[in-house]
Amino acid sequence: MEDVTDSPFRSICKDFGADVLITEFVAAEGLIRDAWKSRMKMQFEPGERPVGIQIFGSNIDSMMKAAEAAEAAGPDFIDLNFGCPVRKIVMKGGGAALLQDIPKMTAMAEAVVKSTRLPVTAKTRLGWDEQHLEIVGIAERLQDAGIQAISIHGRTRTQLYGGKADWSLIGEVKSNPRMNIPVFGNGDIDSGPRAKEMKERYGVDGILIGRAAVGNPWIFREVKSFLENGSGLPPPSVNERIKILRLQLEKSVPYKGERATLFEMRKMYSGYFKGIPDFKPYRMRLVNAASLEEVDSILNEMHYL
Numbered sequence: 001m002e003d004v005t006d007s008p009f010r011s012i013c014k015d016f017g018a019d020v021l022i023t024e025f026v027a028a029e030g031l032i033r034d035a036w037k038s039r040m041k042m043q044f045e046p047g048e049r050p051v052g053i054q055i056f057g058s059n060i061d062s063m064m065k066a067a068e069a070a071e072a073a074g075p076d077f078i079d080l081n082f083g084c085p086v087r088k089i090v091m092k093g094g095g096a097a098l099l100q101d102i103p104k105m106t107a108m109a110e111a112v113v114k115s116t117r118l119p120v121t122a123k124t125r126l127g128w129d130e131q132h133l134e135i136v137g138i139a140e141r142l143q144d145a146g147i148q149a150i151s152i153h154g155r156t157r158t159q160l161y162g163g164k165a166d167w168s169l170i171g172e173v174k175s176n177p178r179m180n181i182p183v184f185g186n187g188d189i190d191s192g193p194r195a196k197e198m199k200e201r202y203g204v205d206g207i208l209i210g211r212a213a214v215g216n217p218w219i220f221r222e223v224k225s226f227l228e229n230g231s232g233l234p235p236p237s238v239n240e241r242i243k244i245l246r247l248q249l250e251k252s253v254p255y256k257g258e259r260a261t262l263f264e265m266r267k268m269y270s271g272y273f274k275g276i277p278d279f280k281p282y283r284m285r286l287v288n289a290a291s292l293e294e295v296d297s298i299l300n301e302m303h304y305l
Contacts, residue, residue, distance in 0.1 A: 002025065004264075004267070016218050017221050023042060054078075057094050078112065078116055081094070085155075085157045085159075105141075106144075113145060119148045126156050135173055148182075149184065151184040151208050154186065154188070171203065184205060184207065186207070186208035191212075193232075196223075209223070221233060235275070238276060249261060269287065
């Protein structure tokens with residue numbers, strides 16, 4: 001979720017009911033070098049709490065130092081990314097690469113736990129591939145290392161984001177009598193009914209929503225309605241979507257500047273206006289807009305959709 005779950009977007013998700021927020025993942029080596037972008041990723045507003053800073057890396061000493069830097073930023077917890085499948089991360093030994101070296105993953109988790117006074121959580125996947133679905137044992141080892149909650153994406157690393165998330169193994173972790181820490185499930189949660197079904201079927205302590213929230217922050221409102229009442233909410237009107245989009249733009253520009261905001265918002269437009277008839281020509285114009293003024297003008301036209 002790099003360049004997506006920044007502070008402006010997280011604050012909007014919070015307004016729509018997200019209970020716990022986690023930053024974009026931050027490279028341990030970047031924190032050690034005091035890189036500006038890495039430091040910026042750790043910024044959050046008081047209203048985002050409870051919030052965790054997620055770090056990743058391949059070197060245990062670097063991860064310990066990164067955890068110390070993250071703690072100094074004042075979050076409520078630190079999250080370890082053992083699940084990112086992106087090639088550039090895996091090739092450097094971070095993220096899901098650690099699924100190929102479970103002893104190192106465990107040692108890293110234990111070292112980070114000892115290096116900070118904050119609670120430490122972890123996110124990972126079912127295993128490296130279909131031949132190595134080792135998540136039940138991995139979860140036990142991470143718990144023994146001091147991890148206080150685990151989030152599991154229901155795919156292997158080799159699946160990337162393709163195919164269907166398998167929640168049955170997440171359920172096995174949750175039902176394992178050895179497990180006494182919270183277990184959160186992740187993968188393919190794109191609606192209230194789906195969230196309710198997975199939570200009730202597999203008994204997880206909570207649900208993580210990632211890609212389905214891109215350009216769709218009101219998904220948290222929908223999910224909470226289904227979990228609490230078993231009923232949905234009508235989708236937001238075009239005017240409400242425009243209002244929320246404008247709020248994100250308004251929050252993002254002071255945070256990262258106009259140019260970066262326009263570039264990163266390109267991946268949001270389709271989500272914001274999914275299902276709206278005749279949106280495609282407006283999307284092309286929004287993606288190619290060269291200024292906030294131009295975006296604002298296009299949005300003014302869209303009030304009539």
